[in-house]
Amino acid sequence: MSREQIVTGAADMIRRRGLNATSIREVAKHAGTPLGSTYHYFPGGKTQLATEAVQWAADTVSKVLTAKLRKGPVDGLKAFFALWRQIVTETGFQAGCPVLAVSIEENVSPQALMAAADGFRAWSAQLAASLEEHGVSPVRARSLAHLCVSAAEGAVAMCRAQRSIEPLDDVAAELTALLHAATEDPGMRHTVPIRG
Template identity: 85%
Template structure:
């Protein structure tokens, strides 16, 4: 069992259950690894594991955005929403974003919270840079990019609560139209 499998298992559990409802013991069981190896790889315990799970999720989305934003901000936005659509539907509305889950729990460590903040900054920064490259003024590009990330996170939460993909699809369509009109 590799370190990465434990991290991805933790990210999966956090995006489904939240940070508080995810224990090291359950992560080890979910990842199919002995409990001792989990503590070996993560001597900082749950806080270290949560931080690395958030970073893994952040990096995964960052790579998707980087690949698609080369074709323009609208393509990046479509890929961003398609990723969340896949996560929500593939999990039968049980999974959302581990970055958001860690962000909203009051017992989150400073390190995990900093990783979450960094993830949101990175994603919105990538979108803002692409918008600027396509003629949108810097301040407006930053504002639109933050709107996209915040709307996607909120729409994912609505989808899970309503057990419907409609909120995400509607938000994606509206934001895509907005971005296409700006670029």
Template identity: 70%
Template sequence: MSRQQIVAGAADMMRRRGLNATSIREVAKHAGTPLGSTYHYFPGGKDQLAAEAVRLSEEVVTKVLDRKLRQGPAEGVRAFFELWREVVAGNEFKAGCPVVAVAVEEADHPEALKASAEAFRAWSTQLAASLQEHGVARERAAQLATLVIAAAEGAVVMCRAQRSIQPLDDIAAELTTLLETAVAANA
């Protein structure tokens, strides 16, 4: 069992159960690895493991955004929302974003919280840079990027609560139109 598989297992558990309900023991069991191996790889315990799980999630989303933002901000946002649509609907509304799980449950996990803040910043920065490349002023681009990330994460939470993908689809449609309008206004 590799370190990467343990991190992926932790991210999966966090997106399903939240941070507080994800223990090192349960991650080891979920990943099919001896408990001692988990502590060997993560001497910083749950905080270190959670931080690395958040970084893995950040990396996955960053790669999707990198690829799609080359086609423009609206394409990047469509891909961002499609990714969350697959996570939420594909897991019968039982999974969300591990980055959010850490942000709302971070009580004794400062390294994980820092990783969560960095993930949100990274995604916002990527989107803002794409908007700027397409003529949107820096401040407006930053505001729109923050709106997109916050709205997407909120929509994921609403979808899970309502057992419906509709909030995500509605917000994706509105934000895509908003970004297309912002870019067109500067063309």
């Protein structure tokens, strides 16, 4: 049993059950590894394992974005939503995002919470950079990237609660149209100031 298998097993449990309901003992059982080897690889215990599981999940999504954003922000966005669609449907609406799961729970270690924050920042930064490369102003690109990441996470939560993929597909369609407009229509490349 490799270290990576334990990390991926932990990420899977966190995305299904949350961090607080996931123990080292259950991760070892889920990953099919002796409890002692889990502590050997992760002497920092649950905090270290949770942090690495979140980092692994965040890095996995970043790799998908890196590959697809080469074709442009719309392709990157479609791949981002396709990944969440696959996770949600293949697990029968039992799994979501381990990065989000760690972010919203109480009594999470600062290390795991920082890993989650870094993951969200990385995804947003990747999308924003691609939007800027396609003519969107930096402020608008950052705003749109935050919208895409937060809307995807919220849609995944709705899908799990409703046992329906419809929220994710609807949000993906709306955001795809929005990114098309932002990259193709010069009038949509800048943020419109909010008037109170």
